[in-house]
Amino acid sequence: MKLYKTIRFDLRNGLGKQGYRYLGMAVMAVIFSVTCLLKTYGYMKRIGGSMAGMSVVNILLCLFQGKEPFNPDELVVFDFPVEWFLLFLYCAYIHLSYPYKNITEYGTQMFIRIQSRGRWWFSKCVWVICGTALSWALFFAGVFGVAAMAGLGLDTGFSTEICEAMWQIYDFSPEKTELILLLGLMPVVTAVTINLLQLCLGLFMERVYSFLTVAVLLFASAYFQMPVLIGNFAMVKRSVYCGGRMTISMGLCIDGAVIALCLLAGYLRICRYDLLKKETT
Amino acid sequence: MIRRNIKTEIKKALCNRMALITLLLVTGLLLYHSYTAVWYYQRALKYYQAGDYLGNPTLSANSLFNSWLGADSGSFGSSCFYFLLPMIAVLPYGWSLAGEMKTGYTQNVLARVSRKSYLLSKYVGVFVSGALAVMIPLLCSVVLLAAFIPALRIEIQYSFGVVWQTNMWYGIFYSHPWLYIGLYICLNGLFAGLIAELSMACAFFARSRVAVLIVPFLLLTVWDYIDTTYFPVGEYSPIRFLTAIPASGVRYGWAVALCGAILFGVAAAVVAIKGKIYETL
Numbered sequence: 001m002k003l004y005k006t007i008r009f010d011l012r013n014g015l016g017k018q019g020y021r022y023l024g025m026a027v028m029a030v031i032f033s034v035t036c037l038l039k040t041y042g043y044m045k046r047i048g049g050s051m052a053g054m055s056v057v058n059i060l061l062c063l064f065q066g067k068e069p070f071n072p073d074e075l076v077v078f079d080f081p082v083e084w085f086l087l088f089l090y091c092a093y094i095h096l097s098y099p100y101k102n103i104t105e106y107g108t109q110m111f112i113r114i115q116s117r118g119r120w121w122f123s124k125c126v127w128v129i130c131g132t133a134l135s136w137a138l139f140f141a142g143v144f145g146v147a148a149m150a151g152l153g154l155d156t157g158f159s160t161e162i163c164e165a166m167w168q169i170y171d172f173s174p175e176k177t178e179l180i181l182l183l184g185l186m187p188v189v190t191a192v193t194i195n196l197l198q199l200c201l202g203l204f205m206e207r208v209y210s211f212l213t214v215a216v217l218l219f220a221s222a223y224f225q226m227p228v229l230i231g232n233f234a235m236v237k238r239s240v241y242c243g244g245r246m247t248i249s250m251g252l253c254i255d256g257a258v259i260a261l262c263l264l265a266g267y268l269r270i271c272r273y274d275l276l277k278k279e280t281t
Numbered sequence: 282m283i284r285r286n287i288k289t290e291i292k293k294a295l296c297n298r299m300a301l302i303t304l305l306l307v308t309g310l311l312l313y314h315s316y317t318a319v320w321y322y323q324r325a326l327k328y329y330q331a332g333d334y335l336g337n338p339t340l341s342a343n344s345l346f347n348s349w350l351g352a353d354s355g356s357f358g359s360s361c362f363y364f365l366l367p368m369i370a371v372l373p374y375g376w377s378l379a380g381e382m383k384t385g386y387t388q389n390v391l392a393r394v395s396r397k398s399y400l401l402s403k404y405v406g407v408f409v410s411g412a413l414a415v416m417i418p419l420l421c422s423v424v425l426l427a428a429f430i431p432a433l434r435i436e437i438q439y440s441f442g443v444v445w446q447t448n449m450w451y452g453i454f455y456s457h458p459w460l461y462i463g464l465y466i467c468l469n470g471l472f473a474g475l476i477a478e479l480s481m482a483c484a485f486f487a488r489s490r491v492a493v494l495i496v497p498f499l500l501l502t503v504w505d506y507i508d509t510t511y512f513p514v515g516e517y518s519p520i521r522f523l524t525a526i527p528a529s530g531v532r533y534g535w536a537v538a539l540c541g542a543i544l545f546g547v548a549a550a551v552v553a554i555k556g557k558i559y560e561t562l
Contacts, residue, residue, distance in 0.1 A: 035510055072321075075342070075442075077354040077528040080364060082506040089502065093495060207491045209302075212368060215498075219364050223357050 006123040014098045021094040025135040029142025036062040055153035060183040066235025069225040099124045121270045174241045190234040193255040200262040203269040290406030300373035307418045314358025318348045319429045344433040347442030350422035352525040367498040370473035374410035375480030379493040411477025412470035448532040465525040478548035485555035
């Protein structure tokens with residue numbers, strides 16, 4: 001079986017037959033966006049502020065704001081950004097099971113048909129990338145849908161007054177391209193990296209532990225401002241545009257390196273993977 | 282017969298590979314937290330001993346009573362422990378019913394014992410494993426840190442590590458701090474047990490062991506999102522109100538009891554109703 005046929009098989013079985021799981025991202029997008037709108041409206045009304053200029057960018061800033069760098073010396077309680085977590089955790093969860101079910105249920109049959117373990121692995125990587133892209137496309141569709149229905153602007157303009165009053169994002173003035181990369185590309189690239197890392201770790205340990213590792217990685221990203229914790233690149237408050245240290249180019253380089261490492265490690269591992277043992281357990 | 286079944290289930294719950302791995306993971310987290318807590322204490326002590334303190338040294342701000350794993354809400358170890366608590370509780374044995382239903386072990390057992398006896402003993406086994414997985418590290422943290430950090434009684438005038446009058450058991454915290462620690466360890470154990478029961482209830486809907494282990498964690502994160510977003514005053518999420526030092530807002534005893542009753546009611550009802558159906562078990 002050629003690579004494209006394997007990919008087609010995975011896309012049909014992994015995405016097509018489990019499509020309802022991806023709708024969860026759209027549902028979350030709608031719930032989070034509506035909540036963000038209601039809270040913003042209520043707060044701005046209370047302080048006598050203006051809603052003028054609010055756009056879809058404000059909603060995305062709200063959802064991807066993350067958390068400002070945390071300093072334990074300030075003796076304050078660490079409050080983790082739950083919305084941000086839920087988005088990445090759910091995205092990781094829906095990409096957790098399919099590849100391993102693929103091995104344990106009809107693994108040997110698959111490998112005999114494909115005739116190459118490498119092809120199987122790269123097909124699963126393509127599936128993860130496509131699935132992650134689809135889930136985030138649905139997420140953005142949900143956010144843009146809510147913004148359109150609320151009559152908000154769908155361009156890159158946004159209200160700095162709301163950013164400052166609601167989320168304490170001051171002096172935020174990136175270029176148009178930087179804004180698109182920060183809010184549109186970085187969360188998707190980060191999610192792809194996290195999901196590929198989870199896929200790769202799943203070959204070395206049980207699936208639940210690979211999910212646990214990813215959850216801890218995300219939590220640690222919110223706690224520590226370190227480039228090696230890749231969740232930092234998906235948080236606006238950690239970016240250089242908000243006084244943080246994370247740049248888009250650094251994020252893309254580190255994410256790229258992690259992806260390359262996962263592809264290589266996964267390939268080497270799958271070549272020595274004991275399929276028969278897995279099938280019987 | 283029931284007593285023998287319960288004994289067997291508890292033995293199975295405590296002596297399995299997943300319980301051992303969970304214990305190792307939590308021990309790692311506990312040691313990391315203890316190291317950082319002692320490091321912070323030593324730093325404060327050196328600063329105090331150097332004599333360059335101007336004014337109040339706020340000694341009791343670095344007491345055992347607000348430095349142990351359950352109370353140190355600003356540290357990574359403690360925050361991560363409570364974030365992962367739903368997974369820590371279910372990992373040792375929460376998967377057992379799903380696993381046994383999948384492999385057909387349940388049918389073999391049901392040919393020998395009554396359905397009620399099997400489910401009751403399973404319920405007790407899962408509860409005990411979840412409770413112990415959380416209570417043991419908390420207890421170890423108190424014992425370990427007591428060797429390094431003095432148990433100075435907390436003074437209410439400092440802004441960190443205190444319990445305000447608006448919180449549950451605040452009187453006990455100042456008058457009988459050891460009792461307060463004991464009560465919170467028991468409360469954590471109780472809720473961990475109830476959360477572990479959620480995974481047992483999930484087994485009736487999903488046969489996948491991974492789904493059964495992860496769904497309670499995702500559900501409690503959603504619960505936390507609802508709490509932080511819609512009820513900013515007050516703590517109604519187990520992830521928040523199980524910490525011994527209230528993180529934010531106000532902690533009501535009735536809310537804790539209500540959440541416990543909801544968790545117990547949902548899990549027990551599912552097990553009781555679905556467990557009766559012949560086709561399910």
